[in-house]
Amino acid sequence: MSRVCQLSGKRANNGMAVSHSHVRTKKLQQVNLQQRRLWWAEGNRWVKLRVSTSALRTIQKKGLGAYAKELGINLAKI
Template sequence: MSRVCQLTGTKANNGMSVSHSHIRTKKLQQANLQKRRLWWAEGNKWVNLRITTRALKTIQKKGLGNYAKSLGIDLKSI
């Protein structure tokens, strides 16, 4: 299973780790993914998702159905 958010598509970011002596080495900044079981009111069922914590905050604000619709994602297929 890849480390990608199922709703937003957020994935890892390439970055540089800079030491005190300014030696730069590559590092991978992973997305903060969590497995959650969320209630989908429109579909009247539970949905298991692997999503970022940022998406979780937005779901709490907007609701799962509205947020998925704004992203153009069909929750029936998940």
Template sequence: MSRVCDLSGTRANNGMAVSHSHIRTKKLQQANLQQRKLWWEEGKKWIKVRVTTRTLKTIQKKGLNSYAKAMGIDLSKV
């Protein structure tokens, strides 16, 4: 299973780990993914999704249906 947000599509970010002596090595900064069951009001059912915490905050503010509509996601297929 890949570490990708089901709703926003957020993936890992390439970055550098910098030591005290300024030696740089590559590292991956993973997205903060959480498994959640969200209530979909229009569909009258729970949907199980893997979302980032940033997306969860946006869903709490805007609502699941309006967020999915803005992102062009069909919740009946999730």
């Protein structure tokens, strides 16, 4: 399974690790993904999602159904 948020689509970011001598090496900054069972009120059921923590905060603020609708994601297919 790829490390991509199922709702927001967040994925790894390419960055540089800079040492004390300023030698730069490539590194990946991974997304903080969590496996969660979230209650979807409109569908009246639990939905199992792999979401980033920033998406979880947005879900707490807006609600799962509203956030998925805003992103154009059909939770019935998940």
